[in-house]
Amino acid sequence: MKRKSIYWIYWILALCGLLLATSLFSLCTGSVGIPLKKILEVIFTGKGTTEYSIIFNVRLPRIILGFAIGGALALSGVILQGMFRNPLVEPYTLGISGGAALGVCLNIIFRLYQTFTVSTLPLFGFLGALLVILLVYFLSIKKGILKITELLLTGVMISFISSSLIMLIMAVSRAEDLHGIIFWIMGSLEEPNLILIKLALLISTIGLIISYLFWKDLNAFLLGEEEALHLGINTERTKRLLFILSSFLTGCSVSVAGIIGFVGLVVPHFIRMFVGTDHRILLISAFLSGASFLIFCDTLARIIISPLELPVGVVTGILGGSIFIYVLSKKQIILGGK
């Protein structure tokens, strides 16, 4: 018993170390390289220099946003995979990203961001996401029972519908709008609005704390919905609250950073191979590694074709997918069955 908690503590410390290392790497690298040794000096005494402004105005906000979004997406992935007992479910499976993208597309083609401000873009994204969440939620309730399979199917269908609508919009939109839409859909951690960054950080941290109220429920769900009920879990309430929590986290992330795929799918999977299925350690581990992974990918996205930037979703996809396949082939995996 003691042995397990000590192991958990070491594991969390290691992940925090990894997070710190990635953040430092991200602070140092970029079109203007700042040596690691100089970082502290710049932070404490370099006020007014270019390096100081690069660190605090450019790189640090991105790191914080990467932490918030990466953590939130990975956390949401763990919750959904646990609830659906399906390792292929990810935050975007439920159509939330599609809804957000549609909201943003509409905003762009109607030039609402010109009439109002650019900050209406995330707002529209969030409204789109919220609309989809409500739609999926109410379509999946049959006779007061939230059907998990219907939730999944409705989500996938709504996802298809919204991506088709987006294609339709793209097909008829003007060239300059098209660029905006594509840019947004590909996802980026570039966010000039500091308030949004703080908000994202706040929401994902609160999400992490709330998810811990459900560790027992998530562990019981490992056995299946009915078995969870047999273990004294109020499954109906749990399903609803967890769906709302994870889709809210996803909706917020998507509306701030666009569609950054793969973090919510690969990170939970990957971490489960190392720490097992106990959600007490899984939730925090996924959050921390999702954060590190996204910060790392974003740094790569900034430097690979510097001074231009790659969309971070491209990096998460290629890197995440390849690492995952590599680990899968190296590690003897026990997925059950013979």
Add this chain to the structure above:
Amino acid sequence: MLKVENLTCGYDLKFNLSDINFNVNKGEIVGIIGPNGSGKTTLLKAITKVIKPKKGRILLYDKDIQEIEIKDLAKKVAVISQYSEIGYITVEEFVLLGRIPHYKKFQFLETKHDMEIVKKCMILTDIFKLKDRFMGEISSGERQTVLIARALAQEPELLLLDEPTTHLDITHQIRILDLIKRLNKELNLTVIMVLHDLNLASEYCERLILINEGKIHSIGTPEEVLKYQIIEEVYKTIVVVEKNPISLKPFVLVVTEEARKRSN
């Protein structure tokens, strides 16, 4: 300890149960038998509050289960249904899941007491040596035993099993049912199990409830229920009922079409 009164329940179209009445006494092993689709599993689901009764009630120690909190119910009633795959979980962690109903509201780590019970349950079911193996690595017979250990970790007074011997060879069928019998004796555990195999039901259960088309057809000792007239009527199959020479329990033998023609 368990009393089912005038129970009517079910889904919209199929597997409906009507007018079910029976009692289960403390320390009994009761078998539920019946053809496919007769409503055996539905009955188990009603007892565990998965489906609500449309009429009638189910009393556990004279208290309507609809009024018992599911968490409190889980401390008294444990259910073993079919195992479904979970990756990356060790046997010990799996058994520990059975302690979930006993955790306090904001309890984060399991206590020493919880671990002692888990250990005790693993020793009792003879799976302690498997404790660090993954659920995916062990055989299906061992897995079934682990499910029993997990249910025992709930410290239940009533154990419900849904076809605990399906997909097992006779070695494991007997091993599982012997274990259940032993737990019944040692812990005075009341057991209700759905069984497909009439002969296993006859050997291990003190009383049998035969369900047909959503109603109780007959109820009583294996000798009273497993008569060839009853079996032929309910299962629509020709059978011969003999006595097991060692246990003296009824034994149901099937008669194939070919054999029937030959004997005519």
